[in-house]
Amino acid sequence: MTVPLITLNDGHTIPQLGFGVYKVDPIQTERIVTDALEVGYRHIDTAALYQNEEGVGAAIASSGIPREELFVTTKLWNSDQGTQSVFDAFDASVEKLGLDYVDLYLIHWPRPDLDRYVETWHAFEQLRDSGRVRSIGVSNFQRGHLERLVAESDTVPAVNQIELHPAFAQVELREFGESIGVRTESWGPLGQGRYDLFGEPAVAAAAQAHGVSPAQAVIRWHLQHGIIVFPKSNARERIAENFDVFGFELTADEVAAIDAIDRGQRGGPNPDTDVF
Numbered sequence: 001m002t003v004p005l006i007t008l009n010d011g012h013t014i015p016q017l018g019f020g021v022y023k024v025d026p027i028q029t030e031r032i033v034t035d036a037l038e039v040g041y042r043h044i045d046t047a048a049l050y051q052n053e054e055g056v057g058a059a060i061a062s063s064g065i066p067r068e069e070l071f072v073t074t075k076l077w078n079s080d081q082g083t084q085s086v087f088d089a090f091d092a093s094v095e096k097l098g099l100d101y102v103d104l105y106l107i108h109w110p111r112p113d114l115d116r117y118v119e120t121w122h123a124f125e126q127l128r129d130s131g132r133v134r135s136i137g138v139s140n141f142q143r144g145h146l147e148r149l150v151a152e153s154d155t156v157p158a159v160n161q162i163e164l165h166p167a168f169a170q171v172e173l174r175e176f177g178e179s180i181g182v183r184t185e186s187w188g189p190l191g192q193g194r195y196d197l198f199g200e201p202a203v204a205a206a207a208q209a210h211g212v213s214p215a216q217a218v219i220r221w222h223l224q225h226g227i228i229v230f231p232k233s234n235a236r237e238r239i240a241e242n243f244d245v246f247g248f249e250l251t252a253d254e255v256a257a258i259d260a261i262d263r264g265q266r267g268g269p270n271p272d273t274d275v276f
C-alpha cells in the first residue's frame with residue numbers, strides 16, 4: 001500500500017496518512033507503535049504532553065526501518081513556550097525519542113494569553129536552521145495567530161494541526177491555510193468518539209457502498225480533501241483497518257454528503273480562550 005507524500009512549503013515531504021498516539025498508554029506505546037510500523041505506517045504523531053515519546057523511540061529503534069523512511073512529529077508543550085525553554089524541551093524530546101532529528105516540530109497551542117508564541121516561533125526557526133528539525137509548524141492556531149506569525153517572522157508554518165472531522169470541518173481555516181501555503185493536519189479525525197460520526201447516514205451509506213467500515217470512509221474523506229491525517233487506535237485490527245484506505249475512492253457526491261455533516265461543533269478546547 002502506497003501512502004501519498006505531500007510536499008510541504010519548505011520542500012520536505014510528509015506521508016499523508018500517519019498514526020497518532022494521544023492517550024496511548026506509555027507502557028503500551030512500544031508495542032502499539034510496533035504494530036503500526038508492521039502494518040506499514042511510516043509517520044508517527046506524538047507530543048511531549050503524551051508522555052510516550054520513549055515508547056515511540058523504542059519502537060522505532062527496534063523496527064530496523066531506516067530513519068529516512070520514517071516521519072516523526074512531536075510538539076512543544078505550552079509551559080515551555082519561550083526561547084531557552086524551547087531548546088531545553090526540544091533536547092528532552094529528542095533524547096526520549098532517541099533520534100538525532102525530528103521531521104516536524106509543532107507549537108502545540110498558541111496560548112495567546114501568554115503572548116509568547118512569536119518568541120517561541122523564532123526559537124523554532126533556530127532549531128530548524130541547526131538541522132535538528134526538518135520542518136516547523138503549529139497546532140491549534142486560528143487565522144489571527146497565523147497572520148501574526150507570518151507578519152513577524154520569515155517562516156510560514158509548514159502545517160497547522162487542528163481539530164478537524166466531518167462534524168467540525170474547519171473549511172475557512174483550511175482555505176486560509178492553503179492560501180498562504182500552510183498544509184492542514186486533522187486531529188481527532190474520527191471525532192475522538194465524541195460524536196456519532198459512524199452512525200451518520202452519509203458516512204454509513206458511503207461505507208456500505210464501498211464495502212468498508214465507517215472509519216475507513218471518514219479517513220478517505222480527510223485524504224480526498226488533501227488533509228494530512230493520523231487516526232489513533234490501540235487495537236492492531238483497527239490500526240490495520242485505518243491504514244487500508246487506498247483500495248477505494250469516495251465519489252464527489254459521497255464527499256459532499258459527508259461535508260454536509262459539518263455543524264461547526266468543536267469538541268476540544270477553544271484555542272482563543274481555553275487555558276491549560
Ligand SMILES: NC(=O)C1=CN([C@@H]2O[C@H](COP(=O)(O)OP(=O)(O)OC[C@H]3O[C@@H](n4cnc5c(N)ncnc54)[C@H](OP(=O)(O)O)[C@@H]3O)[C@@H](O)[C@H]2O)C=CC1
Nearest residue numbers: 020021022045139187188189190191192215231232233234
Ligand atoms: N494537536 C492537538 O492538540 C491534538 C493532536 N491529536 C493528535 O491526533 C491524533 C488522532 O486524534 P485522537 O484524539 O487520537 O482521536 P481519533 O479521532 O483518532 O479517535 C480515536 C478513537 O477512535 C477509536 N477508533 C480508532 N479507529 C477506529 C475504527 N477503525 N473503528 C472504530 N473506532 C476506532 C479509538 O479507539 P481504539 O483505540 O479502542 O481503537 C479511539 O477511541 C492523536 O492521536 C494525536 O496524535 C489529538 C488531539 C489533540
Ligand SMILES: O=C(O)C(=O)[C@@H](O)[C@H](O)C(=O)CO
Nearest residue numbers: 022023047049108268269276
Ligand atoms: O491531545 C492533544 O494533543 C491536546 O493538546 C489535547 O488533549 C488538549 O491538551 C486537551 O484536550 C486539554 O484538555
